Amino acid sequence: MAKDVGIDLGTANVLIHVKGRGIVVNEPSVVAINNKTGQILAVGTEARDMVGRTPGDITAIKPMKDGVIADFDMVQEMLRFFLQKLNLKTFFSRPRILICCPTNITSVEQKAIREVAEKSGGKQIFLEEEPKVAAIGAGMEIFEPTGNMVIDIGGGTADVAVLSMGDIVTSESVKVAGNSWDNDILQYIKRKYNLLIGERTSEALKINIGTAIKGTRNEKMDIRGRDLVTGLPKTLTIESDEIEEAIHDSLFTMIRAAKHVLEKTPPELSADIIDRGIIMTGGGSMLYGLTELMSEQLKVPVLLTENPLDVVALGTGVLLESSSSKKRWWF
Numbered sequence: 001m002a003k004d005v006g007i008d009l010g011t012a013n014v015l016i017h018v019k020g021r022g023i024v025v026n027e028p029s030v031v032a033i034n035n036k037t038g039q040i041l042a043v044g045t046e047a048r049d050m051v052g053r054t055p056g057d058i059t060a061i062k063p064m065k066d067g068v069i070a071d072f073d074m075v076q077e078m079l080r081f082f083l084q085k086l087n088l089k090t091f092f093s094r095p096r097i098l099i100c101c102p103t104n105i106t107s108v109e110q111k112a113i114r115e116v117a118e119k120s121g122g123k124q125i126f127l128e129e130e131p132k133v134a135a136i137g138a139g140m141e142i143f144e145p146t147g148n149m150v151i152d153i154g155g156g157t158a159d160v161a162v163l164s165m166g167d168i169v170t171s172e173s174v175k176v177a178g179n180s181w182d183n184d185i186l187q188y189i190k191r192k193y194n195l196l197i198g199e200r201t202s203e204a205l206k207i208n209i210g211t212a213i214k215g216t217r218n219e220k221m222d223i224r225g226r227d228l229v230t231g232l233p234k235t236l237t238i239e240s241d242e243i244e245e246a247i248h249d250s251l252f253t254m255i256r257a258a259k260h261v262l263e264k265t266p267p268e269l270s271a272d273i274i275d276r277g278i279i280m281t282g283g284g285s286m287l288y289g290l291t292e293l294m295s296e297q298l299k300v301p302v303l304l305t306e307n308p309l310d311v312v313a314l315g316t317g318v319l320l321e322s323s324s325s326k327k328r329w330w331f
C-alpha cells in the first residue's frame, strides 16, 4: 500500500512526514547552486552550511526567504530533491501528498507546487493552510464549534488565526518573524558597534542569549565579525538585553497583528479563547520569554506547543489519518 505523505514547506525548514514512519525529512530550505552552470550542488543542511561561505561562483539560496517564494524554480528543485530521496513511486501504488505552504503564495505558485508533487509520484495532491495544520498538530480540536487561536511563528511570517469548525474565522499574517529578528540583530550590531556579522551568527545570538523581555535573561555571547572601520576581524561580547532592544519593534508588530485578530473575533469565540488560551507554534515561538510577553500584552494565557518545529508536519499526519476514515472532510 502507498504511504501517505505530508509536507511542511516552510520558509526556514522543510519537513516530510510519511504515514507509519513519522518525520523522515527535516532540513533547512536552502539550495546551493553553481551560478555559471546553474547546476545544483547541494540541498538542505549541506547547502545551509555553505551560506555566507561560498566562493564567487557558488550561491547558497534560501528560495523562500521573506515569507514569499522568492525563487520559484529553486523551490521546485528543492521539493523534487527531497521527494526523489523518498522513492515514492512504486510499481503498484502512488501516495497521496498533503502540502502545507506559506499562506500568501499565489495560485500560479500553488499550481506549480502541485505539479512538482505529481511528477515526484503523488497520486492526489492537497494543499492546506498552515495555521490550520499547525493547530491540528498542536492537538487543538478545531473541528468543534469552539474558538481556537493559534500563532505560528516561522522564519518568514508570523500567522495568527482563530479557527472554529475546521475553518479559519479571522486571521492575519505579518512578514516579521524569525528571519527578520535575525536581520534586526545584524543591523543593530552594525549600527551600535560598526561590526558586520553573518546571518548564522545573528541567529545564534537570538537563540542562545536572546530574550523577549528585558531583564529576564543574563547571558553573554562572544561574536566575531568584520570591523567596518578598520576592515579587520574583531571579537565582541553581546548581552541578552541588547537582543531585546534589537528585536523589540518587530515583536510589537507581531503583537499588534495578534491584537487585531482578537478585536475582529466574534465575542463567543473570544470567550472560548480566554478559557483555552492561545497556542504558539513554529520555531520562532521558542524565543526566550515570548509566551510571557504575549500573555502580558494580549491579556490571555499563551502556551507553547510541545514540538514547535514539528507541529505542522505532525498535523499533516493527523489530517491524512483522518481522511482515510469516513470523514473525508476536505473533498
Ligand code: ADP
Pocket: 009, 010, 011, 012, 013, 014, 153, 154, 155, 156, 157, 177, 178, 179, 203, 206, 207, 281, 282, 283, 284, 285, 286, 287, 288, 308, 309
Ligand atoms: P518555517 O515554518 O518558516 O520553516 P520554522 O517553524 O521551522 O519556520 O522556524 C524557523 C525559525 O525558528 C527560524 O527563524 C529559527 O531561527 C527560529 N528558531 C529555532 N529555534 C529557536 C529558538 N530556540 N529560539 C528562537 N528562535 C528559534
Ligand code: MG
Pocket: 008, 010, 011, 130, 154, 155, 282, 312
Ligand atoms: Mg512553518
